[in-house]
Amino acid sequence: MPTPSPVDLPIRRLTRRDLTACADLSEDRGWPREEHKWGLLLTAGKGYGIDDPGGGLVTACVVTEYGPYGYPELGAIGMVLVAERHARQGVGKRLMQHVVAAMGTTPLTLHATPNGRPLYEELGFKVIGKAEMVRGHFTPHGPEPEVGTRAATAEDLADILRLDEEVFGTDRTPIITRLPAFSDQLRVAEENGRIIGYAAAWPNMETHVVGPLIARDTEAAKALLASLAAHTDRPLRTDIDVRHGELLAWVKERGLAPLSFNAVMTHGIPELPGDWTRRFAPLTVAAG
Numbered sequence: 001m002p003t004p005s006p007v008d009l010p011i012r013r014l015t016r017r018d019l020t021a022c023a024d025l026s027e028d029r030g031w032p033r034e035e036h037k038w039g040l041l042l043t044a045g046k047g048y049g050i051d052d053p054g055g056g057l058v059t060a061c062v063v064t065e066y067g068p069y070g071y072p073e074l075g076a077i078g079m080v081l082v083a084e085r086h087a088r089q090g091v092g093k094r095l096m097q098h099v100v101a102a103m104g105t106t107p108l109t110l111h112a113t114p115n116g117r118p119l120y121e122e123l124g125f126k127v128i129g130k131a132e133m134v135r136g137h138f139t140p141h142g143p144e145p146e147v148g149t150r151a152a153t154a155e156d157l158a159d160i161l162r163l164d165e166e167v168f169g170t171d172r173t174p175i176i177t178r179l180p181a182f183s184d185q186l187r188v189a190e191e192n193g194r195i196i197g198y199a200a201a202w203p204n205m206e207t208h209v210v211g212p213l214i215a216r217d218t219e220a221a222k223a224l225l226a227s228l229a230a231h232t233d234r235p236l237r238t239d240i241d242v243r244h245g246e247l248l249a250w251v252k253e254r255g256l257a258p259l260s261f262n263a264v265m266t267h268g269i270p271e272l273p274g275d276w277t278r279r280f281a282p283l284t285v286a287a288g
Contacts, residue, residue: 005089006050006052006058006059006086006089006091007089007090007091007094009050009051009053009058010050010051011048011049011050011094011095011098012048012049012050012051013046013047013048014042014047014048014049014060014062015042015047016039016042016043018042018047018049018057018060019035019038019039019042020035021049021056021057021060022038022042022047022049022057022060022079023035023038024056024057025056025057025059025060025081025083026038026079026081028056028081028083028084029081029082029083029084031081032204032205033205034204034205036182036202036203036204037202037204037284037286038079040175040178040182040287041062041064041078041079041284041286041287042062043178044064044174044175044178044287045062045063045064045065045076045175045287046062046063046064046065047060047061047062048060048061048062048063048095048098048099048102049061049095050091050095052083052086056083057083058082058083058086058091059080059081059082059083059086059091059092059095060079060080060081060095061077061078061079061080061081061095061096061099062077062078062079062286062287063075063076063077063099063102063103064076064078064175064286064287064288065106066168066170066171066172066175066288067170067171068171072103072106073106073107073170073171073273074106074107074108074109074169074170074269074272074273074288075103075106075107075108075109076108076109076110076286076287076288077096077099077108077109077110078110078111078284078285078286078287078288079286080092080095080096080110080116082095092119093119093122093123096119096120096123097123100123100124100267105268106268107266107267107268107269108125108266108267108268109264109265109266109267109269109272109288110125110264110265111131111239111262111263111264111265111282111285111286112125112127112262112263112264112265113260113262114261114263117263117265120265121265123267124267125265125266125267126265126266126267126270127263127264127265128264128265128266128270128271128272129241129242129243129263129264129272129276130241130242130261130262130263130264131239131240131241131242131261131262131264131281131282131285132239132240132242132248132258132260132261133237133238133239133258133259133260133261133262134237134238134239134240134248134251134252134256134257134258134259135207135235135236135237135256135257135259136235136236136255136256136257137235137236137255138225138226138229138236138251138254138255138256139254139255140226140229140230140254141253141254142253144222144223144226145219145220145222145223145226146219146223147189147190147191147196147197147219147220147222147223147224148189148190148191148223149187149188149189149190149223149224149227150187150188150190151185151186151187151188152180152186152187152188152198154180156188156195156198157177157180159188159195160176160188160195160198161173161176161177163195163197163198163214164176164198164212164214166274166275167214167274167275167278167279168214168273168274168279168288169272169273169274169275170273170274175283175287176212179200179202179283182200182202183200183201183202184201184202184203184208184232185200185201185208185228185231185232186198186199186200187199187200187224187227187228189215189216189220189223189224191216196215196216196220197213197214197215197216197220197221197223197224197278198212198214198215198224199211199212199213199214199215199221199224199225199228199281200212200283201228201231201232201236203234204237206234206235207234207235207236207237208228208232208234208235208236208237209236209237209238209284210225210228210236210237210238210281211238211239211281211282211283211284212279212281212282212283213225213238213240213280213281214278214279214280215278215280216278217278218244218246218247218250221244221247221280222247222250225238225247225251236256237259238251238256238281239262239281239282239285240280240281241264241276241279241280241281242261243276244280247280262285
């Protein structure tokens with residue numbers, strides 16, 4: 001019998017059991033394997049993919065839903081990948097059409113590379129912003145922010161969740177409560193005993209990715225970044241909203257070099273909910 005075209009193969013839900021196949025797919029496209037990140041996304045989110053009859057996956061992506069359980073207020077799409085051998089055959093478009101249909105009227109967001117942006121625009125996504133990825137060894141110099149920071153404790157989690165929902169604009173409990181186990185560092189910024197920001201640094205290959213980074217203002221964001229850097233020997237990597245130009249200039253002065261830009265896109269809403277002025281970096285561009 002003839003081998004079916006990849007666009008005719010069934011789409012199924014992925015689970016954590018598919019972690020190795022997802023990491024293999026990342027590697028196939030020249031991305032890092034990122035098994036640690038895949039593990040979080042497949043646990044906290046919903047994976048979708050197509051099996052390759054020859055083994056592995058033809059394509060995959062993950063949707064992380066935020067808001068009340070069963071009634072999501074926002075879905076973040078990420079890790080949209082198509083195996084090199086099946087590229088440019090319409091497979092990615094079919095998978096994205098399936099995901100958009102499955103999410104119904106739920107607003108969607110994603111970070112798009114320049115290569116992926118035309119497909120998403122074809123499916124009705126609009127560019128609403130831009131994030132710049134920076135990476136490097138953080139080297140302190142000059143006067144540092146005087147905002148107090150410390151390691152987060154279990155007693156801080158309720159306050160972190162409240163602050164996160166206020167700034168992000170919807171409840172992210174399922175993924176934020178996984179941060180203590182997922183990240184190597186989780187730190188808070190304080191003023192008069194009140195938490196005014198928090199940030200995590202989690203391992204990704206040879207780097208520590210900083211995200212989420214939520215803070216009352218730029219000074220608190222700087223203090224959190226500096227405190228995370230002081231507790232790791234790895235290079236830092238993060239994706240900063242370009243509207244936070246002061247923070248971007250500050251990290252570049254301290255050794256983080258620009259790598260690339262991603263377009264922030266939405267479907268079904270003109271802007272993301274919440275307060276962008278206090279949202280400096282996402283947990284990961286794959287999950288918002």
